[in-house]
Amino acid sequence: MYWLLITTILIHVHVKLFFVDCCTNGEYGIWNPWENCSQSCGGGTHRRWRSVCCPTVNGVWVDCLAAYNKTEKFIFEYGPCSETCDNGALFISGTGCVCSPGYTGRCCSI
Numbered sequence: 144m145y146w147l148l149i150t151t152i153l154i155h156v157h158v159k160l161f162f163v164d165c166c167t168n169g170e171y172g173i174w175n176p177w178e179n180c181s182q183s184c185g186g187g188t189h190r191r192w193r194s195v196c197c198p199t200v201n202g203v204w205v206d207c208l209a210a211y212n213k214t215e216k217f218i219f220e221y222g223p224c225s226e227t228c229d230n231g232a233l234f235i236s237g238t239g240c241v242c243s244p245g246y247t248g249r250c251c252s253i
Contacts, residue, residue, distance in 0.1 A: 166196045169211030171218060180224035184250035185240045187224045192217050 166172050174193050181187040194217050197207035208216060228240035232251035235241055242251035 168196050168198055168207060169213070170196055172196050174220070177222075182224065184228050184252075185234050186226050186236070188221055189224050190219050190221045192219045194218075 171193050172195075174191050177189045177191045180189045195208065195211065195213050195215075197211075198205050208214065226234040226236075228234050228242075229250045229252040230243055230246045232240045232242045232246065240249065240251045242248070247253045
């Protein structure tokens with residue numbers, strides 16, 4: 144019984160510490176994690192996003208964009224993925240993976 148209570152308290156503390164509540168209404172919240180890369184190796188791009196904080200009524204989002212002079216509910220940031228290739232190959236921008244001897248394929252995995 145005590146173990147369950149302590150576990151519940153620790154989970155609550157963890158959630159409060161690492162999942163910050165939404166920002167002030169009209170401001171943009173924290174960035175969400177980066178989405179999957181557009182390529183499995185050798186570059187590619189990915190994005191992350193955040194949304195404007197607006198009040199909710201009974202759990203339903205209220206459109207507050209005009210009230211806070213915002214034009215977009217979401218803003219996106221795009222960036223390059225980590226440029227890695229398999230089996231110690233080198234990634235060269237504009238060329239792709241340059242395979243080590245004995246390996247072939249787009250990702251040098253064959």
